[in-house]
Amino acid sequence: MSCQETHELIHGYVDGELDLQKSIGIEEHLRNCHECTQAYKGIRTLRSAISDEVLRFKASENFENRLRSALRSESKSGLKPGFLRWRWILTVASIVGAVIAIWAIAPIFTRQSAGDVLAQEIVSSHVRSLMADHLTDVPSSDQHTVKPWFDGKLDFSPPVRDLSEQGFSLHGGRLDYIGNRPVAALIYQRRQHSINLFVWPSTEAGDVNEKVSVRQGYNLIRWVNGGMNYWVVSDLNLAELQQFVQLLKEQILGRASLGSQIPGSSLSLVPPSAIKKPPRLRDSKI
Numbered sequence: 001m002s003c004q005e006t007h008e009l010i011h012g013y014v015d016g017e018l019d020l021q022k023s024i025g026i027e028e029h030l031r032n033c034h035e036c037t038q039a040y041k042g043i044r045t046l047r048s049a050i051s052d053e054v055l056r057f058k059a060s061e062n063f064e065n066r067l068r069s070a071l072r073s074e075s076k077s078g079l080k081p082g083f084l085r086w087r088w089i090l091t092v093a094s095i096v097g098a099v100i101a102i103w104a105i106a107p108i109f110t111r112q113s114a115g116d117v118l119a120q121e122i123v124s125s126h127v128r129s130l131m132a133d134h135l136t137d138v139p140s141s142d143q144h145t146v147k148p149w150f151d152g153k154l155d156f157s158p159p160v161r162d163l164s165e166q167g168f169s170l171h172g173g174r175l176d177y178i179g180n181r182p183v184a185a186l187i188y189q190r191r192q193h194s195i196n197l198f199v200w201p202s203t204e205a206g207d208v209n210e211k212v213s214v215r216q217g218y219n220l221i222r223w224v225n226g227g228m229n230y231w232v233v234s235d236l237n238l239a240e241l242q243q244f245v246q247l248l249k250e251q252i253l254g255r256a257s258l259g260s261q262i263p264g265s266s267l268s269l270v271p272p273s274a275i276k277k278p279p280r281l282r283d284s285k286i
């Protein structure tokens, strides 16, 4: 993929709108092109900065009144009454139209459930860990080092699994704070993508199957299993992230049940054909 193609597709990539093949094409290009990587990082930083709640501006109560009186005093000066009246009617009509449109559409986008708030916290924490260069408190690829590190720091013992043989290498662990409680964050790496896996005890009665969502260009998968909440977040493409979740579930379930067959342990969110490797790019330097 050329620099120009990358520039044309980069926003779609950041928004998670590209198919797997294009995503991997861009990732290959970013690995070899410093200039496009800088542009990509700039877009990512800007996105997470402007999506911050702190920057949202809510109009004050009397804003509408002030706007109306400003319009009134404006309309008193100069123009013919008939024209003014029509202009006023048209203005009001378009405002009413816009308000109705926003009223009809807004709830779809702005309704915030507890899950949405949690998802936002997860993404923010993921972005913070990357920006502040604070991915790990205990940098280690050894699960037998990472797991005991959490002893005494949390009131539960998170399952830590090494998946480096399957291409998802464990990079360490970190204490984090999500949903008003301390949680375990485990960090995995896939190519240049960091994956944050958050784990904490669940208050839900049974298991919950995977739910996939996209937020600020990051893919999220959450599920509940064996009394634990799991949230995975990464800019890795969805197919590979689902593969990661599947491997993780198999490892955790496999150990918990000493290899016995557990119904529902194999996922079918993405058909195997979608996970196949894309054709190698001709000009790839790898």
Ligand SMILES: [Zn+2]
Pocket (backbone or CB within 6 Å): 002, 003, 004, 006, 029, 033, 034, 035, 036
């Ligand atoms: Zn480039």
